[in-house]
Amino acid sequence: MMRKGIARGDGGADDAALVAGATVRWGLAGLALTVLLSSLGISIANVGLPALAQVFAVPFREVQWVVLAYLLSITTLIVGVGRLGDIVGRRRLLLLGIALFTAASALAGAASSLWMLIAARAVQGLGAAAMMALATAFVGDAVPKARIGRAMGLMGTMSALGTALGPTLGGALIAAFGWPAIFLVTVPPGAAAFLLVRHGLSADRVEAGGARGRFDGPGTLILALTLAAYALAMTGGFGLPVPALLLAAAGGLGLFLLVEARTASPLLRLELLGSRTSGGRISGDRALGGRLLMNMLVATVMMATLVVGPFHLSRALGLEAAMVGLAMSAGPVVSALTGVPAGRLVDRFGTAGMTGLGLAMATVGCVLLALLPATLGVAGYVGPLVIVTAGYAQFQAANNTAVMSGLEADRRGLVSGLLNLSRNLGLVTGASVMGMVFALGVGTDAVSAAPDAVAAGTRMTFAVAAALIAVALAIAWGVLRRAAPPARRG
Incomplete structure (x- = not known):
């Protein structure tokens, strides 16, 4: 991928360089905002669980799926989404991820039942998976090599800021506006991130003729199911037997390695x-x-x-x-x-x-x-x-x-x-x-x-x-x- 605003000739080199620098900064701001939002999506929901259990009149074990659905989507899909971005274009998929995250945030805030909320959170997690994987990947495209460390440090700062903001911001929003506000609050910054990324990151240049390989659907599915079994086991099983989940995860890992070794265009070499x-x-x-x-x-x-x-x-x-x-x-x-x-x-x-x-x-x-x-x-x-x-x-x-x-x-x-x-x-x-x-x-x-x-x-x-x-x-x-x-x- 090429950066926007790269110098186009001797006469306008300085002006073009200034434009390039400004554009990269806008793009980096958009990437930083996506990292903050995906991290905030984890931390802000936890504080709302007691209120959600009361509003929907469900036990705590059921309402925990509001958090788990988001985490499972991220954990199971992040590798596949990252690889898909390599194939179809990272900017295109990142914009789609931001749009999914933002739309799902609005749907979560408007949910009339617990299971509608959980479904919206699963979609929100899919968007967050794209945001997490592709924001980090884009740093190598958008930032000069000598400044990659600073850009990675900024991404870490925004992730920590999202984690720190969640409990405090969530508690204040629930007290002032009710539980929907903890999901709706991410809609405006989500729209801003979409515009910043669209303006600041250059268009994808996906090579023709399948030069980037094909998407490994079977491998992605097996890995997702394997990771889901492991994550469920580590979070207590939620009604499912933990030993069986761990056994399924081990078997899934073995099957994944076997499939990847025999696939012409594997998800993971x-x-x-x-x-x-x-x-x-x-x-x-x-x-x-x-x-x-x-x-x-x-x-x-x-x-x-x-x-x-x-x-x-x-x-x-x-x-x-x-x-x-x-x-x-x-x-x-x-x-x-x-x-x-x-x-x-x-x-x-x-x-x-x-x-x-x-x-x-x-x-x-x-x-x-x-x-x-x-x-x-x-x-x-x-x-x-x-x-x-x-x-x-x-x-x-x-x-x-x-x-x-x-x-x-x-x-x-x-x-x-x-x-x-x-x-x-x-x-x-x-x-x-x-x-x-x-x-x-x-x-x-x-x-x-x-x-x-x-x-x-x-x-x-x-x-x-x-x-x-x-x-x-x-x-x-x-x-x-x-x-x-x-x-x-x-």
Whole structure:
């Protein structure tokens, strides 16, 4: 793809360059807004679940599908949507995704029944899958290589901002206007994102004659069903037997690998996960599989902060609900503030060192959370949490830049989908596995447990978290240390 406004001749080169720069900034603003909206779509709905259960007179287990439908759509479809964008054109599919997200938001706000709302949320999740996968993929098209780190940092900032805004904005909207407002609020910015992307990103140039390959429908369907089974298992099954879901996921993975190995134009070339990229071709610079695994491990740890934090702050430290929310907001706020500076460091010093720095910071923070006594109070929890979150922002900026830089143009959507999928799988896994570790450490029901028991559960959880980050560090050191591109100074 070409950027709009590229210089067209000697006489107007300077003017054309200015137009190009302004157009790219508009396009980047549109991409950032799509990332914020897709993240906000997750966080804002949670706060509305009690009100929805009351309005529709349904049990909490049923109303949870308002959140689950959105997450399942994203998780199961993001890789396929990313690959489809590579084939039919990323701008075209991104615009369709934004339109679907915006229209589904309006339908959700107008829903007259719970199941109509759930259906609208599933469609909204499909739009969000396109927005997440293709916004990241577009950074390589729209931004000069020397500034990709900053752009990736901006995407991380907007994602964190969407996460941080959700609970506060959602609560205020419900109190003032009722539950439909938490869905309708995304309609105007969705329309704005559509216009910004349409104006700021150049038209697709899809190669003729099938040069980009065909869409692998069977592989996409098998992968989607496999991911759905795994995600349902990790979220408690919702009435379905968890062992059967895990068995189905394992069988689906085996079938997917078999189908991909025998397909002429597979969704996922299996050698890609163990390959490296160099000079825009798949050949020899960065091990993609290792970076995806690191991304999943780090996301698992970050989910632990969301699972354990409320219990530790309220039960072990005795904080009121308002203070718990304030303390919990430290993580997203730090992530939002450090995203762009983290990207600048990546642009200056390269991805290898900054990946290691981010993981080292997260390790230190987790070790402190595992060792510091509860007698240190809120500062003893929030201080290390800030270190973990800043490390996460640095890791994300470096890892995303390393993965997306230098890729073949016709694989950026697919790889972006894989990158986002690895993060989502880490979050889903973290909610289940780290929750079980915390429960094991507490030894009884965390809601009624003594403060010392809850503090013990927190320490055990973050000891496991530190071990997971140490594994990620080992991957970074042993597999990726010599694989990163050289630092870009200036």
